[in-house]
Amino acid sequence: MIVLNDSMSRYIQIILIQFVFVAGLFAQPVPAPDENIPYLVTFGNKAETSWGDDDFCQVFFFLIPKDFEDPIYIKVYDPDCGGAIDEINVYFNTTTEFSIYGGARCWTEEDARGTEPIGNYKSGNLLASKKFGVDPEYDEAWYTFGPFNPKEGEFSDDFQGYVFKMIAEGVDGDDGNLYQYYLSTDADINIPIEGGKAFTYEYTFRMWNTPENVSHIYPYVEEGTVSVRQWNFDWDNDGGIHSLSVVRIFKGNKVSGEDVWSDSEFSIKPAEIGKSLDFRFVKKQFPAVINNNVVISVQNQFGEAMPFFNIPIGGVPKYQPMITIEEIKEE
Numbered sequence: 001m002i003v004l005n006d007s008m009s010r011y012i013q014i015i016l017i018q019f020v021f022v023a024g025l026f027a028q029p030v031p032a033p034d035e036n037i038p039y040l041v042t043f044g045n046k047a048e049t050s051w052g053d054d055d056f057c058q059v060f061f062f063l064i065p066k067d068f069e070d071p072i073y074i075k076v077y078d079p080d081c082g083g084a085i086d087e088i089n090v091y092f093n094t095t096t097e098f099s100i101y102g103g104a105r106c107w108t109e110e111d112a113r114g115t116e117p118i119g120n121y122k123s124g125n126l127l128a129s130k131k132f133g134v135d136p137e138y139d140e141a142w143y144t145f146g147p148f149n150p151k152e153g154e155f156s157d158d159f160q161g162y163v164f165k166m167i168a169e170g171v172d173g174d175d176g177n178l179y180q181y182y183l184s185t186d187a188d189i190n191i192p193i194e195g196g197k198a199f200t201y202e203y204t205f206r207m208w209n210t211p212e213n214v215s216h217i218y219p220y221v222e223e224g225t226v227s228v229r230q231w232n233f234d235w236d237n238d239g240g241i242h243s244l245s246v247v248r249i250f251k252g253n254k255v256s257g258e259d260v261w262s263d264s265e266f267s268i269k270p271a272e273i274g275k276s277l278d279f280r281f282v283k284k285q286f287p288a289v290i291n292n293n294v295v296i297s298v299q300n301q302f303g304e305a306m307p308f309f310n311i312p313i314g315g316v317p318k319y320q321p322m323i324t325i326e327e328i329k330e331e
């Protein structure tokens, strides 16, 4: 039996507290634990959009706090399209290109912050790029981009940090490439960066097959936001999309069927400004919708896409006990 003296047990306590703190606040997988989304998905550009990807392109941004000066790595889990995890269409013939951009305008360029891969969305300096097809070496395994100097990103005064852009594009084929990202300080082990974040303006992802799993995204409501409009594509009528804030649960967002967009709008209350909303994707119980890929974006009253952060700004919104539940009437 090991007997700990006071200072030893205090030391172990501190280590445990630090571990919990690091694991809780700096978790940087994409999708993040709070989102409960199994995988990102990007289809080859010869696929039908009815498989659930509207544009065969996914853009994510990674934010590094300005005081962080060590090299960073952006890692992709299962970048190949074949073997396990991925969605086959007759046979695997899909090529996905992952490209990382930094430097001036990689994020501030307007086209880079839209929801369509058009215009100058590949703005900035191309830092690294790699194409993956069927590749057993990277099936259920990580590929590591980097090291990058954080200062190779674009500096943002608003975020007080450097922004990198990752574009995943299905450049050939018709299958669904499922994958995840991780922003790490180490090439081999996944070690989060204190204060690091990821965000996107249009999220294309795979839902769980199991109805009891609820997925979330957390758009941030900036000062000046009057209303938000939620867009969803190829939802396959898979249950409901509920919006939760500190003051309400808003049920009845319009949901889409096969291969179409649906959208609906609601006004923002003062208490919701400067916080994140929680959009909950609640699957229908029966029959379970399997392999459901969906696209989600949220716009403000000016039609500007709002960013979703993988770690919601201000934390996951917790509603108050006196919450009101609102239903939208069908138009």
Ligand SMILES: [Ca+2]
Pocket (backbone or CB within 6 Å): 088, 089, 090, 091, 092, 093, 094, 173, 174, 175
């Ligand atoms: Ca195929």
Ligand SMILES: [Ca+2]
Pocket (backbone or CB within 6 Å): 078, 080, 081, 082, 083, 084, 085, 086, 138, 139, 140
């Ligand atoms: Ca795979």
Ligand SMILES: [Ca+2]
Pocket (backbone or CB within 6 Å): 077, 078, 079, 080, 081, 082, 085, 086, 177, 178, 179
């Ligand atoms: Ca994959």
Ligand SMILES: [Ca+2]
Pocket (backbone or CB within 6 Å): 051, 052, 233, 234, 235, 236, 291, 292, 293, 294
């Ligand atoms: Ca779908």
